[in-house]
Amino acid sequence: MTLPLVLLVEDEPRIAEIQLAYLQQAGMRTHHLLRGDEVVDWVRAEAPDLILLDLMLPGLDGTAVCSQLRAFTDVPVIMVTARVEEIDRLLGFDMGADDYLCKPFSPRELVARAQVCLRRRGKAAAGPRTPTSALSIDEERQCATWNGARLELTAQQFRLLSVMARQPGRIFSRAQLLDLAFEAGSERFDRAIDSQIKNLRKKLSQQVSDQELIHSVYGVGYRFECQSA
Missing domain, CATH: 3.40.50.2300 (Response regulator)
Structure with missing residues (x-):
């Protein structure tokens, strides 16, 4: 190889x-x-x-x-x-x-x-694959669904999920998530990211029990991975 x-x-x-x-x-x-x-x-x-x-x-x-x-x-x-x-x-x-x-x-x-x-x-x-993700994100309505069921997310949780889910597999550092997913004037420090990610995981686990969607990458940050439906 x-x-x-x-x-x-x-x-x-x-x-x-x-x-x-x-x-x-x-x-x-x-x-x-x-x-x-x-x-x-x-x-x-x-x-x-x-x-x-x-x-x-x-x-x-x-x-x-x-x-x-x-x-x-x-x-x-x-x-x-x-x-x-x-x-x-x-x-x-x-x-x-x-x-x-x-x-x-x-x-x-x-x-x-x-x-x-x-x-x-x-x-x-290796060849194109066309899996259908169970996750759907509607930017205009600011809502996300899993297999058609609405995920009850705060505005901040939705922004975090949207940023990461657009590029599955990509590792985002905390600094990048602060820049891309947090509005000016909000709590902009690393602990805010960790706290929001923790709460987002809890919300996701209520609908998604068979897999973990947000993974921690030690010493780097977080990445989103979603198995096909």
């Missing part, structure tokens, strides 16, 4: 060295580029399974690189940046990024997110 090939585009050699070591230890082949303007030609030639792309790069910045990649490949891209402003986050996803990591982060979180993206890509390569 061929090991997945991961391209790391990072202009700081010391940081890259650490990240490459962790990725290799997790069973991935790696290649490292320092410049953004080297990425497209290399990807065309080597067809990696995943790209870890820094936002601030010499030659060509990460958003421009991602935009060029999306013109010819759907390879998963995890954007990496120290710029955490909302405009940068949204711009990254508009350019076609599959996930987003804000510095500083632990190498373990990087590996965990890389594994999720590779697992998704591996499932897709």
Whole structure:
């Protein structure tokens, strides 16, 4: 079985060295580029399974690189940046990024997110599947149902569930959930996330007794997984 090939585009050699070591230890082949303007030609030639792309790069910045990649490949891209402003986050996803990591982060979180993206890509390569999820989310009416039965959720619980359920399998850090699912002025600290997740799990367990939908990822955050109906 061929090991997945991961391209790391990072202009700081010391940081890259650490990240490459962790990725290799997790069973991935790696290649490292320092410049953004080297990425497209290399990807065309080597067809990696995943790209870890820094936002601030010499030659060509990460958003421009991602935009060029999306013109010819759907390879998963995890954007990496120290710029955490909302405009940068949204711009990254508009350019076609599959996930987003804000510095500083632990190498373990990087590996965990890389594994999720590779697992998704591996499932897709094995052939399309069309399971019907028992979970239905209506954004306009701000309600969720399980097998047609309404889940009695608070507005905050609904936002958390909606954010995670849109990308099943993706690991969300607490900071990302605070940014994506909490309104300005609400309790914006890690304990608020843990408390809301705990209450959301209780609500879900009242309707969903045969599986756990929200999983804790030690040292990283939370992910949503839903078995087919």
